[in-house]
Amino acid sequence: MHNTNSPFWADDNDIAEVMTVDELSELGTGDVAYIKAVKAGDLKEMFPDVPPLEDDLTLYALLNADGTPILLADSRAAALANAFEQELEMVSLN
Structure with missing residues (x-):
């Protein structure tokens, strides 16, 4: 039976084949950034x-x-301005 709290594809036993570890580690690279003090x-x-x-x-x-x-x-403002200049999507780690 499908768990309604998870996506339809999460019931698949081969879920590890959806994305490799390398693909996961590169997710957002070049598009997503964050600022750290x-x-x-x-x-x-x-x-x-x-x-x-x-x-x-x-x-x-x-x-x-x-x-x-x-x-x-x-x-922080200078780092943020550079991110916007490079058209990076900013994310929060809080």
Whole structure:
């Protein structure tokens, strides 16, 4: 019997074949982005070439749907403006 709280295709035993892990990880890449506040001390992992900054300085990273860094800005407004300029769909992680 079909569960009315799930889509019709969710009853299929082969649901894993609908989308591969690689396809899922690339979903939204290049079209969807989010902004994340980061402390300067944590930037080396995301932006290896970032110059030394005060560790407690807060910056804003514009990130692709898969977490790939796009831009680093000194304000959320600047990161958001760049996202709109690049015609990226913004999502919230809250």
